[in-house]
Each structure stands twice: as C-alpha cells, then as structure tokens.
Amino acid sequence: MSKEIALKVDKVLNEFGRSPLHGTRLANPPTLDARPEIVLAMVIDALIKARPISHELTQKTIKTLIEADYHDIDVLSNSTWDDRTMVLEDGGYNRYREQCATNLDGDLNNLLKQANGKPEKVKLLLKEVKGIGDLAAEVFLNNVQSVWPSIAPFIDSRSLKAADEIGIGTNLNQIYKILDQDPVRMSWFANGLSEVRLEKRQDVIEEV
Template identity: 60%
Template sequence: MPRKDLNDMSIRIKKVANEFGNSPLGKSPLAKQPLVATPSTILAMVMDAMIKSKPISHDISQKTMNHLIEAGYHDIDKLHKSTWEERTEVLREGGYNRYREQSATNLGNLAQFVMDKYDGDLNNLLKRAHGRREKTRPLIKEIKGIGELAVELFFDNVQSVWPSIAPFVDSRSLQTAEEVGIGANMQAVYSALDQDPKQMSWFVNGLSSVRLEKKQFAIEST
C-alpha cells in the first residue's frame, strides 16, 4: 500500500478510536475501575454480550446492563444466589421487557455454568482453550443465551484483557470499517494501534458508535 494511503488509513483509525471509541464497559458503573481480567470483569463482559446481542435498542440494552451491574450481578456469588424473580425485576427496571423472562433464566444458567465448570472464574475457560481464539469460541458458546453475535461482542471487549484474542473486530464493525475507507485488514489496523489490545477494543467500540450514530461520513471525509 502506498505511504499516502497508509497515512490516510492511520488517521482514520486514530479518529475512530479517539473520537468515537470507549473502553469496554466504559458506559457502565464499572467505567472507573481498572481494566484487568478479574473474574467480575470477565463475567460482566459476558453479560454485556448476552444482553446486547438481542434485537433491542442500544439505549435500553445499556440501561439494562447498568442495572445488572448496580445489582452486583457481575459478582458470581451474588448472581448465583439471586432468584429468578429478583433477576426478572432488575431486567424490568432496565426496560428489557421483550426478552426479560428468558434472560432471567439465562443469567441463572450462566451463574451455575461458571460455578460448576470453571470454579467461578471464566479466566479458567481461556486457560482451557490454551489462550487460542478458535478454541475459546466454542467454549463460550456453551453458555445458554450466547450465540454467534454475542461471542463476537464478547471478543470485541475481552481482547482488552485477554490479549491473545486480539486483534478482533465483529462482523458488523468490520463492514463499517470498510464503509469508512479503513478496510478489512485488521492486522494492519492492529499495527497502526501499536498492537495494543486495549486500543484495539476502543477502536472496535468506536466503529460500533459510528454505525449506531450514523457518523460514517465524519470518518470518510477525514
């Protein structure tokens, strides 16, 4: 690729990351906490993917996620001890009405799954996968309520604390990257971001914001 094209691509990448990007869980009550691979951080990212993968407005899904965090459900013990009725009420408060009952069940199943199979810590899942993305994917999909889109959303965020997952961009954001002239070569993007997995996650979240806010022209015209 000619140097001018590389420079243009790099400028667009930095604009997406810096102007539209956000850290994983950055719009939740966990935003001010250090971004490290604690059991609660990984569990929160799984819940985030589970909630946001349903065809429901982004605002409602984010509000619902915030309520789940405020209820302390990113703590595996608290989620495990919660009742179906309690989880249903938290989801109702978030406005998550269409998928409320099924999601309350899925959250209960999630807690039981993590306790039984991974000793309460999903970091053990990554260890079982030997840190390899292609082996991590089917293990994550064993969680009820986690389909293909949810796996992609989870990888978008978890690469920030599980660097072996990086570089990763979900299919919808990959299409946005092509629309704004960045292209689909995510290794090139990763290099432009100094192979920083946290920056990669900010970039992907930036692409999502560009798509949701219909700001493609702001990047294309850079």
C-alpha cells in the same frame, strides 16, 4: 501503510472509541483487569447487546445489572429467577426479561485456559453458555481482548464490515499496528466502530 487509513483509525478511536463496559462503574481503566467478575460483566454486556433492542435501552439495562452486582458470580449464583427478572425489568428490559433472566446462569472459570488463548476456541466455548450465539460471542471478544491480550487483534464481523465501508479495510494486523499493538486500544477501537455503525456516522470517517 496508507496515511489515510491511519488517520481514519485515529478518528474512530478518538471520537467514537469506548471503554469495555462503557457507561458503568466498571469502565474506568484501573478497574478493568482479568478478574472473574470483570469477565462475567463482559459476558452479561454481550448477552444484552446481542438482543434486538435500542442502543439506549441496552446501556441502561447493562448498567442496572452491574449496579445489582450480578457480575459477581456469588451474587448471580444466589439470585433467583424472579430476582433476575425484577432487575431486568427495573432496567427497562421488558420484552425479553424472562428469557434473559434464565440465560444469566453460567460460569466462565478457566475459559481462556481451556481455549489455549485462541479466539475461535474461546468463541466456541462461550457459545456453550445458554443464549449466547455468534453475535454475543463476538461482542464479548471485542471487549475481553482488553484484559486477555492473546485475543487481540479482534473486531466483530459487523464492525469489520463497517471498517471496510469507510475505507479502513479489514486487515486486522495493519489496524493493530496503527494502534501500537495495544490490546486495550484495539478494544476501544472495535467499540468505536460499533458506535459509528449504530449512530450511522460513517460519513464523518469517510470525509477524512
């Protein structure tokens, strides 16, 4: 294992790593577990992040939805289309608010069990939720591996490409070993790669 790769992995994790649901009241480690509302929050997070809107607006919208308790399946189920549209608008998410409000219908009960803990099967089942495609499913897997350890190690395809470009490579098992085979750290690292890519900070890592 290259010492340079290990140093780059550590730099991504320590300088750019982000908790699942970063920027929301659910992001603190004590609150992150496999409760249905946490998993649903991660789906909402993925659904918004897959839209072609700014990074800043994405974070604002996700925070607004969680503040409205839409990660609670009872709250979501009892909300109307107009309710969801208004919350999205409050979050500044105007361009796609009607479509997204409709897509927030859905339930993920027993998804992991149905998939037998296999990432590709989870991805296929998740895409049955209206509005979730490959990108949203991969963003979800980045996060949910922190509470569903059988999903780890996982990095979405765009971030894995970024890892290759900055000299870390694409060997997930090697990266996972550097991270002590810790699914929570793997999730932070995957999100850190997303930050590097979105902020165009590849040069910072390449210099290691």
